[in-house]
Amino acid sequence: MTRKARAIGLISGGLDSTLALAMVKAQGVEVKAINFYTGFCITETQRRKGGRPDGSVPRNEALRAAADVEVDVEYVDISGREYLDMLVSPRYGYGKNANPCVDCRVFMMRKAKEIMEREGADFVFTGEVLGQRPKSQRRDTLRVVERDSGLDGRLLRPLSAKLLKPTIPEQEGLLDRSKLGDISGRSRHPQMAMAEALGIADWPQPAGGCCYLTDESFARKFFDVLRAREAAGEERRIEPDDVVLLSTGRHFRLSPKAKLVIGRSEVENALLDNYLEGRARVEAQGVAGPVALVEGVPTWEERQLASRIVARYGKGKDLPQVEVEWREDGEAERYPVAPFDDEDALEKMRV
Numbered sequence: 152m153t154r155k156a157r158a159i160g161l162i163s164g165g166l167d168s169t170l171a172l173a174m175v176k177a178q179g180v181e182v183k184a185i186n187f188y189t190g191f192c193i194t195e196t197q198r199r200k201g202g203r204p205d206g207s208v209p210r211n212e213a214l215r216a217a218a219d220v221e222v223d224v225e226y227v228d229i230s231g232r233e234y235l236d237m238l239v240s241p242r243y244g245y246g247k248n249a250n251p252c253v254d255c256r257v258f259m260m261r262k263a264k265e266i267m268e269r270e271g272a273d274f275v276f277t278g279e280v281l282g283q284r285p286k287s288q289r290r291d292t293l294r295v296v297e298r299d300s301g302l303d304g305r306l307l308r309p310l311s312a313k314l315l316k317p318t319i320p321e322q323e324g325l326l327d328r329s330k331l332g333d334i335s336g337r338s339r340h341p342q343m344a345m346a347e348a349l350g351i352a353d354w355p356q357p358a359g360g361c362c363y364l365t366d367e368s369f370a371r372k373f374f375d376v377l378r379a380r381e382a383a384g385e386e387r388r389i390e391p392d393d394v395v396l397l398s399t400g401r402h403f404r405l406s407p408k409a410k411l412v413i414g415r416s417e418v419e420n421a422l423l424d425n426y427l428e429g430r431a432r433v434e435a436q437g438v439a440g441p442v443a444l445v446e447g448v449p450t451w452e453e454r455q456l457a458s459r460i461v462a463r464y465g466k467g468k469d470l471p472q473v474e475v476e477w478r479e480d481g482e483a484e485r486y487p488v489a490p491f492d493d494e495d496a497l498e499k500m501r502v
């Protein structure tokens with residue numbers, strides 16, 4: 152009798168990876184699910200920040216999906232320096248926004264391979280569907296990810312397996328290829344039908360969309376930081392603090408060497424207060440208003456400008472003058488300023 156196979160399944164909590172998990176498990180394979188945290192997952196970031204702007208707290212879909220399918224799940228944080236360095240110089244380039252999906256998949260599969268070897272598993276599988284995404288799920292890119300990750304022959308895409316070359320576990324009889332899927336393209340209907348057949352009733356709507364790197368406004372801020380660092384003669388690099396701050400507040404580029412970030416809610420104001428090191432904290436006095444941070448080395452004129460913009464976003468925006476406090480390196484200074492009122496100029500500075 153063929154021995155029982157063991158596999159590592161990558162799970163996002165979306166429908167496709169949940170189906171892949173259920174399909175492989177249904178073949179009697181011992182499955183361990185892995186959920187990678189990149190630092191850019193929108194729902195996970197919202198959970199860590201204490202909730203969405205409307206106050207609701209999203210659930211962790213990967214944990215929920217693994218529990219539904221009754222498999223163990225390991226949460227693996229890959230958000231460190233190595234991942235950040237990959238982001239700024241992806242070998243296969245970016246998708247529509249700041250998403251280097253092919254490189255990101257290679258990165259994840261390399262980690263999955265390490266886990267496969269550590270756990271003595273036979274293969275790794277994902278919920279990828281041939282042709283579902285324009286760049287990262289084409290036949291040639293699926294192959295590139297398999298090759299570059301070192302998972303040659305051991306990376307199964309159960310939903311599209313019949314349309315792809317048989318993997319080693321299929322050839323060894325550890326999996327019945329006839330029971331794997333032949334789904335391709337962008338339609339979700341085959342997955343819906345499969346979910347019904349497998350008794351899966353719960354998945355997030357809409358599927359995907361969980362990555363800040365695919366978000367247009369986030370991408371603008373991401374590339375703005377890289378451009379500004381290059382223009383200021385600094386290394387082209389994303390720092391761990393940037394990952395949080397790029398998804399927080401309104402951003403205004405004052406110069407390559409100075410940027411203003413203004414909180415948009417109480418939650419964001421509190422969060423900005425945790426990132427004071429190496430930054431100036433700016434807040435209007437005597438009137439309610441947001442907390443703001445200034446990064447970099449602003450000139451005197453840029454300090455005045457930042458103070459005026461901060462005053463513009465507070466309750467004193469229609470007053471002739473507002474006092475604004477700057478705190479940095481344990482010292483505080485106060486400036487009386489006229490709230491900024493040139494909306495066109497403001498829009499031009501907005502990142």
Ligand code: SF4
Pocket residue numbers: 189250251252253255256362364365
């Ligand atoms: S969407 Fe984000 S997490 Fe997913 S592969 Fe692309 S860059 Fe990576």
